[in-house]
Every structure is written in C-alpha cells, then in structure tokens.
Amino acid sequence: MSSPVIFKNRYLPYALIAPQLLITIVFFILPAGQAIFQSAQLEDAFGLSREFVGLENFINLFNDSYYLESFFTTLKFSVSVAVLALVCALILSAFAEHIVRGATFYRTFLIWPYAVAPVVAGSLWLFLFDPSIGVVTDMLEWFGINWNPTLNGDHAMWMVIITSTWKQISYNFLFFLAALQSVPKSLHEAAAIDGSGPIKRFITISFPLISPTSFFLLVINFVYAFFDTFAVIHAMTQGGPGNSTSTLVYKVYNDGFIGLDLGSSAAQSVILMVLVALLTVFQFKYVEKKVAY
Amino acid sequence: MSIKHLSAVAVASALLSHSVQAKTEVEWWHAMGGALGQKVNEIAADFNAGQSEYEIKPVYKGSYAETMTSAIAAFRAKQQPAIVQVFEVGTATMMGAKQVIYPVHELMEDTKEPFDSGHYLSAVTGYYTTSDGKMVSMPFNSSTPVLYYNKDMFKKAGIESAPKTWKEMEQVSKQLIASGAQCGFSTTWQSWTQIENFGARNNVAMASNNNGFDGFDSEFQFNREPFVKHIERLQKWSESGIFKYGGRQSSGMPLFYTQECAMTMGSSAGLSGIQESMAGVDVGVAELPYDDTLIMKPQNTIIGGASLWALRGHDSEQYKGVAQFFSYLSSAEVQADWHQFTGYLPITTEAYELTQKEGFYDQNPGTDIAVLQMTSVEPTANSKGVRFGNFLQVRDIINQELEAVWAGNKSAKQGLDDAVRLGNQQLRRFERTQK
C-alpha cells in the first residue's frame, strides 16, 4: 500500500480508531460470531431446542442443486448490476462535468431517485414492469417483445437487474462527479492546447486520475449488488419464477428472517463471509495494485 | 362543605384518576396496515373505553413475516408482547413452541373467563385447534378462496351462471375465449388455492397424519394422482390460453382487473377491493370449483389469514386482560362489524346470524358465498386445515416447482414429485427441532 508521510504518535491513532472499532465489535463481530456458532446447530425459531449437528447444514446446502444454482445466479446478477451502474454513472458524470449552466438542475434530478425509499422503489418498478398494466411492457411490445417476468426467468432477471441498477446510479454519479471535479483544470487546459478533444482527454487524463474513486466504487457496487439487493428481489420476484432470481443473500434473508430456519441461514451467512473475504483479498492484492495513486 | 372536606374529595379524586391511569397495559403486535390497521386501533380503543382495568395497546410491526420475526426476536430477548398476530403459515411453528405460547383454551380456563368453543365456527377455528379439539389461538382475520367472475364478460359470451366444477371451468373458458376474451381464468396464491384447497375441496389429503395435524412425522402426498391430474390439466390449459399464471401471491390480480381474464380465484376478503378496482364492471362471486370425478358433494375449503396468539412470560393480571379482550373480540357485535367491514369470515355462528339479520348479505350480494362454502358441510380431516413446519419454505418450493410446470420446463408429475421431495426435507428438518 503506497501511503503519504506518516505521523508519529503513540496514543492518538488508537483514540481515533477506538469509536469505530468498538461499534464494529459490538454490533458486527459479535453477531457474526454468533452466526458461526449457529451454523453448526439445528435450532427451532425460539431457541428452545438446540442440537449440535456439525457440518450437516453445510452438507445439505452443497447437496441442494438449487443452492448451487444460486451461486451462478448471484454472479450473473452482481456483475450485471455493478457494471451497468458504474458505466451509466460514469457516462452521465463525465458529461455533467462539462456543464456549467443548469448543473444544479441536472444534479438534483439525477440524485432525486436515490431519495425514494427502497420499499417504494420496488413497488414503483413492479408497476412499470407489470405484464398487464406496465408502461415498460407496452414499450417492449412495440419492439415485439412479449414481456412476462412472471414465467420467463430471463425477463425476471432483467427486471431485478434494472431496478437494482437504477437505485445505484445516483450514488455512483455523485462520487464520480466529486472525483472528476477534483482533477486539476490546468491539466485539461494544457491538453486542450495540445489539441486533444474532450473524449480523448477524459480517457488519458481524467480516467486514470480518478482510479482510486473508481476502485472504491467498484468494491461498493459489488458489495451493494451482492448484499443490499435482497429487498428488491423480495418485493419483485421472491426469487422466482422457478429459482431464476434467487441470489445467495436473498436466500439467507428468506430462509433466516422470513422462514426462520436459523441453522441453515447461518451456514449460508458463513459461506458468504468466506466468499467475500476471498474476494476482498483478491481485489486488494490484484486489482488495487493496478490502480494508480 | 368545609375546606377539609373539599381536600378529601380532591385527594379521593386524585386517587381515582391515579387508578384510572394504572390500567394494566397489554401489548398487541399486529401486521394490519392501511385501513385495516385503523380498524384494529378502533377495536382496541372501544375495548379500552368499555372497561377500566385493562389497556390494549396495538403496535404495528410490519408485514406478517416481520411481525412474527419481531415477536420471536423479542421472545429470545425476553421482551415479547402479550398478544401477537401470526399468519397461518406460522401456525405449526407457534404450536410447537409449547414454552412460548399460552393456548387460548388454557388461558380462558386459568383466568375463569367464560368460554365455549362450541360457539365458534369449526370450519374457521379448526385450523387453530389441536386434533383433540382444543383451541390454541384466536382466529382474527380469516378468509377462504372463492371464484370471482366478470359478469359482463359472461353475458357477452352468453353464459348464464358461474362454473361449479373444473370440467365446467374448461367449457366456460372456451366459450369466453370464443367470445373475445383473452384468457379464461387466473389464480392468486397458487399453493393455497390449487394444492391446499384443491385437496380440501375434493376431500383428498395433501399429506399424511391428517394433513399434519397428528404429528411432526407427516409426509407430503400431493404428488398423488388427483393432484397430478389437476396440475396436468392446468398446464395443458396454460398452453391453450384457458389458464394464465399471473405471478406469486396476489400479483396476478391485474389480469382480472383489466378484463384480460374473465375469472380468478382469490381470497374472499378481497371482494371490496376488487369492486373498487373494477368500478362499472359487474363482478360475481361463486364457490371454488370442485372436481366431480373425485367428489359428488364438495367439501368446505381451508382458511388463510392470521390468528392471535397469547405469549407466556407476563403476569396473571395481564392475562386476565387478554382473556377479556378475546371474549370481547368474539362477541357477536364486534365480530359482525369486523366481518362486514373487512370481508373476513366471522368466527362465531352468532356473528353470522346477526349479519344476516341486519340484511347485510342482501345488500351486498356475494359476501355470504365464503361463509356458505365454509359451513354447508361438516369439515373432514382433509378439509380442516393443514399444519406443517417450515411451511413458508414449503410454499416457496411449491411456487417454484409450479412455475417450472407452467413455463413448460417440467411435467406436472415431475414438478410435484420434486416439490414433495424437497418439502419432505423441510418437514424432517422441522421435526428434529421439535423434541
């Protein structure tokens, strides 16, 4: 990790990090520890009877073909959401950066959807995508697409991808814009004098300079697509039709919070934690090294 | 009156008002949003105003699943409410947790509250009763599936009356399609209407152990012939447009609202909502169709909805309040009002009769169909209800497999076999936690 010059102080860093760490331990690490404990138990919802079952919860999961399918579904879903949300936001912010007049107007409207409560966002999009009364359905009919997310798994997948992407574009836009604006204007001016156009300048100057933000957003978007989209799936498809939109985290939520099978849900959480730990190490080891600071 | 006296009066009144404030508070967690939530508040307020000892405090706790999980989390942290509303799929989980729940019959006995289970409609309370006839929770909002049909579209196709059997469903649908309809019928809540209630209506068991009432070691049987034949014909019909699947739960309702489908099967409590959504269209209500190759005189159907559970861990004063409140809820006036306002089934015979006497059914045709469908015959072991652990997951499995069947990815037999196999795994898992 490359890093700026270091200050020397024995106690200050601990004092700085203590509040964050304390809350993390109490509200995150402890419950996560409990999840590990629960993953080896078979337990009723109220915690009245508890039986140690070792790895049984895990073995059951890996024998379940639907669960294994969920890995692939999750991958397809997360990559699509992260890529779409990043690309759309980058394009919009790159253009927004060039605009002085009406900038406030554009920014406000691009952020506005983000302020819609997620519960309402899910219902709104469900309206738009409804096979009988939806506006999007009507538009797709023009193109000869017989839209039916209630039976067509691909359609259902697109529906949850678009809704989840929509919720994240504003977020990415905000940070891309913040990053683009911190790129020194002098660099652009110099390049403009050399005769390079706005698109070339974006590729050669801005994009490399905002790579720390891009990396940050990449991680955040994956985490978002992976973990924070189950509410959308719950509101729109409940994992269906068939098993086609059932992602790993949706299953944890549905089996644990809704279905109250704590053992299996905890085992799934543990699998997720391992998976994400591996992914994080990979991201930091290989991707971050390529990012310029 | 001397000053001394005056102050005595003041002290007395202060004491009185103090005792008024010291009403025993009883928390009631519920999942009723929208207008129903306001009705819940009204009921509680009326009860609170009618006596001076107890204060029922309704607390909205989100959706059914959120309410149940909140109550369970609260129980684990010893913060549970005295009363919680739990949806029908949670019944087996609640019933299995003997240290958690305070069964209604026991509660009424312990608190010396007059209680006669004979006053209740057995078709409704049966769902929440042990196999030896003891009422465990208090039914609150119960409905049952009925057939809704578009009378205007029927008239256009020259059809006189609603279909009674599945055979007629096919004929009528064909006539409707010939007269320009896009689809014959749709359904909501497919596991409830097409599996659970198909079994009940035609007196076929969907699982062993009297549909799970007699023990935790039940096995699903809904991959047997009657069910397979039913799902097979639905699959065939979904290819020809007679049947159209509109999604899980009640998300298929727009198919009926937009008059794409001329019929749909759904909760009897949805009538007023349908009428409001289809202003200007004449909507009829009929009993759920039955299969005349299986049964000559159809059985009653199974309820859905939620019931109220008393939870342990409170003092006897509070339980007296709970018992009184349950009696109040069961009274003919309160029940009749609830039934008429919401469309949910009445839980006592008296409430039904009172509603009849008030002329409600004559003024609102169709509102009595569900009651008649429930009460015209004595419930059998197959039509009393279903009781399965991890039922929420089982319904998900059924949804998932049926969707594969409707999409043509699996045969009906294959889909039901898979659903039974996966469902049984859920039952076994649940069984092991119940010791």
Added chain:
Amino acid sequence: MVERRPLFRIFCHVILVLGIVSIALPVWVAVVATTHENSAFSTSTPLWFGDLGFSVFRDLLSNESTFNNSSLPITDMLFNSMIMALAITVGKLSISIMSAYAVVFFRFPGRMLAFWMIFFTLMLPVEVRIIPTFEIVTNLNMLNSFSGLTIPLIASATATFLFRQFFLTVPRELVEAARIDGAGPIRFFFDILLPLSRTNIAALFVITFIYGWNQYLWPLLITTDAQYYTIVMGIKQMLGVTDGIIEWNKIMATTIIAMLPPVIVVIAMQKAFVKGLVDSEK
C-alpha cells in the same frame, strides 16, 4: 470551462436529459399518481396528471388520522426521520474520518487488523444478522430509544473506505510542507485534510443522510412506541395491506413529501461541489 464548442455542449445536455428522463421515470409516475383516484392504478399506469390536483396532499396534511394508524402527525414522523438521519450521518462521518486518518497517516501495531475488521462490516447487512443484533441491543437496554435507533447503524465501512481511498491520494509534499511549518497531526487534520475532503464529505453526507432517512426494518424492530415512528415506516404501513385496496395515490404523495428533505440536502450540498468547480476556473 475549457471547451468552447457549442455543439459539444448541446450534446452534453442531450445525454443528460436522456439520462434524467430514464432515471426519473418512476419518480414521474409517483408525482402523477398523486393526482389520480386510487382506482386508476388497477387497470393501467397513468403517465399524465389526473384531475385531483393537490387534494390528496391536502387530505394528507389536514387529516392525519386517515393517513396512518399510529395517529402520529406526519410532521412528527418527519421530525423523527430527521433526527435519525442526522444522527446517523454525523456519527458515521465523524467516526469514519477519524479511523481512516489513523489508518493512513499513522503506523501502529494492529493497524491492518483494525482496518480489516472495519472493512469486514461492509458485509452482512443488518437484516441478515438481525436476531443476534437485536439481542445485543436489548442487553444494552437500548430498545425504544434514539440511541438504539442510531448507534448500531453508524458503523459501516463504506465511509472509512472512501476516506482511506481519498487520503491515499493526498500528495506527500503537502504533508511534508505542513510538517516543516510545525503542524502536528491534529492541526494538519483540521487545517489541511478536512478542507481538502470537502467534496467527499459532501457526497458522503448526501448518501448517508438518505441511508439513514430510508431505514425501515431496524426502527420497526427495536421500537414498540409510536412516538418513534419515522416517515418510511408510515409509508410501509400504508403499503402493508394484505387483502384489500392499497391507496397508491396517498402512498405516492407521502413518498413525495418524504423525498423532499433528502432533496433539500442534495441541493444544499451542491455548494460544496460547485464551489470546487468555480475555484479552479478562476
């Protein structure tokens, strides 16, 4: 502005307008929905205004009892949401910027362990580990309180991670120069780092405020007292209709009202962005 090409500028506007149209479509539907009778939604999705005008808003604001069944006025719910969102935002930003500062600008034993522990919290959203977390909050006696509503939510790795990413880009020379001037770590933090982080703080402020504002499941779980109801809980309650009519026009009107404070925050925070732009132009 570097560019002097009017065509390019028009092109920019076109792209942005297209972006806004597609992104704002659901919001548009919500706005339009408030002007229709409720029955309009069962057979189609209205895309243009109906004839109810502002009457739904008027009903909402004047007659609270039909709006939600906690009988808490809408203004009180907005107030609760505001407190919750602000507490979460301020808490989150301060503890994150502090810990990121410690991780980037200091070397101390356990530094990476601490960073990884914090980063780990990025995972597992609260809904997934809700039962154990609830037990902890109960044991700490924080049910039915604003501290219980906010403190468990202020630890999130997102903000720490962003500040770390940003601090890593701060030029070495700047720190060097500050040190030569005799600035200690605290003065450097307040005099140099904080002003430099302005755009990032503004962006995070907006994001975190909206995150706090839109919390639903957590407040629902740990409060049983209607006085803590937030506006999103009010909306969800109107949506939570099992058999019957969902009053879409009222829900959408409430949604619009609930959107206003976050939008005001966005507009207020614009300054932090715009200023950066203007400064470098001069």
